[in-house]
Amino acid sequence: MSERLRIGFIPLADAAALIVAVDKGFCATEGLDVELVREISWANVRDKFNIGLFDAAHLLAPMAVASSLGIGHIKVPVISGFGLGVNGNAITVSPDLQAAIAAMAEGDVADPLVSARALARVVAERKALGLEPLIFGMTFPFSSHNYDLRFWMGAGGVDPDEDVRLVVLPPPYMVESLANKHLDGFCVGAPWNSVAIDLGIGHILHFSCELFQRAAEKMLAVRASWAEGHPETLARLIRAHDRAAQFIEHEPNRDEVCAILTAPGRIEVTPELIRRTLDGRLKVSPEGRIRETGRYLLVGREAAARPDPVQGAWNYAQMVRWGQAPLSAELLAAAKAVFRPDLYDAAVGTPPILPIAPADGIGECTGTHFDPDDIAGYLSALTIRR
Known part of the structure; x- marks a missing residue:
């Protein structure tokens, strides 16, 4: 039995x-x-x-x-x-934020350190203009999505608790929130980044495996x-x-x-969305640009x-880092x-x-x-x- x-x-x-x-x-x-x-x-x-x-x-x-x-x-x-x-996560941003980061980038925006420093310049400019902080979605306070965003931002000099707003949303709600302009970006697992790209409302800025080879x-x-x-x-x-x-x-x-x-x-x-994820060959922009890696999701x-x-220790280190x-x-x-x-x-x-x-x-x-x-x-x- x-x-x-x-x-x-x-x-x-x-x-x-x-x-x-x-x-x-x-x-x-x-x-x-x-x-x-x-x-x-x-x-x-x-x-x-x-x-x-x-x-x-x-x-x-x-x-x-x-x-x-x-x-x-x-x-x-x-x-x-x-x-x-x-691995398996990605950071997706709105077309407006993608353009702002690209305009501020000093180097190849595909480099997470270059894009993070560009984000810091975007944040500083928005503060000078008196604009509201950028808002990013993540799935849970104790999640790799939270730590992915924080690690990336911190690497460029952005304080995720002072310079932007991080909000918690269930994975399936990220896309609608980006479409409604409630978010400027999010970090989530597949397939929801690809869904946003196919709808033409976002750009995948980075795969999580570009931040860490193994998480x-x-x-x-x-x-x-x-x-x-x-x-x-x-x-x-x-x-x-x-x-x-x-x-x-x-x-x-x-x-x-x-x-x-x-x-x-x-x-x-759609099966095609899952196939992209498993093959590590993802569309990263509404125009159809493809980025490929063998490490997207292991x-x-x-x-x-x-x-x-070691992964337990690293996750604990992030918890200590962020209080x-x-x-x-x-x-x-x-x-x-x-x-x-x-x-x-x-x-x-x-x-x-x-x-x-x-x-x-x-x-x-x-x-x-x-x-x-x-x-x-x-x-x-x-x-x-x-």
């Missing part, structure tokens, strides 16, 4: 392994009868997950860390033995207490998702994968599915402990192929080396921080 599980998810491309594991039958092969429950906001997923309405969840990596540390909400220790995606995006998260009581179920869940990730990354399967992901009740956009390749404690958490050795250890490569290795049973680069596991575009055991040293080199 199959074991029934309920898993919450948000309609995003990095839910691919989760959806394929269920709809392609990989979970059933492991004796798991999984019901996927589609939610509109991360707060909904978190709250239902925390109180046990979901056995597992498609969760923002920083949200899992914050939950385990008890910051921003109630403390619910979370662990993950499987990463659903590395954990979503996790297949379970409560630590649940994992202790269901070790074999968790191992089967990890195996099913690892098979799904490898299936997704096998290029001849892409058409089938896109059809699965865009079915009713799943992501519900699902199973380059050991993306194997949780890395969301105090600095302590205990909290750092707890953040690292969310990412459980040992569970992945035990379930999959084969040694992972570790990534060759970046050497520090993050690869910031500023060239800063991240030491997961020296958060204070990392933060001391940053000009803008709380």
Whole structure:
């Protein structure tokens, strides 16, 4: 008899392994009868997950860390033995802001440092003219989207808490808010950046992999207490998702994968939008300009599915940087402990192929080396921080 599980998810491309594991039958092969429950906001997923309405969840990596540390909400220790995606976000801006940044740029605007410094000049000019601050959307305070925007802005001398406004919106609402001019830009996961481009209302300024070579995006998260009581179920869940990730990354399967992901009740956009994301070949302007990278969204390749404690440390460092958490050795250890490569290795049973680069596991575009055991040293080199 199959074991029934309920898993919450948000309609995003990095839910691919989760959806394929269920709809392609990989979970059933492991004796798991999984019901996927589609939610509109991360707060909904978190709250239902925390109180046990979901056995597992498609969760923002920083949200899992914050939950385990008890910051921003109630403390619910979370662990993950499987990463659903590395990278996959983009910063999209309105045509007006794109033009303003391009006009102020001293160098190639495709360089995040050039565009960030240009943004600082745009912000200064707007202040001098007495205009309202620019408004950027992100999906949750404890999200890579928040930290992507803050990192990019800070690298150019823009204080995200003083010079602009950051507001929280569910991923599917970003596009409409940009169209209505409620936002000047946003950072969100695929496919919503591409939706804005196709509607002619935005320009993708940067992929998140241009800010950091490697950043954990979503996790297949379970409560630590649940994992202790269901070790074999968790191992089967990890195996099913690892098979799904490898299936997704096998290029001849892409058409089938896109059809699965865009079915009713799943992501519900055109298969072509998902194909662009998985292939890393995205339209970045309404005029049809294409930008291509092999690192846009890593699902199973380059050991993306194997949780890395360095990512827990980096997310915790961002929380400390922006005043969301105090600095302590205990909290750092707890953040690292969310990412459980040992569970992945035990379930999959084969040694992972570790990534060759970046050497520090993050690869910031500023060239800063991240030491997961020296958060204070990392933060001391940053000009803008709380």
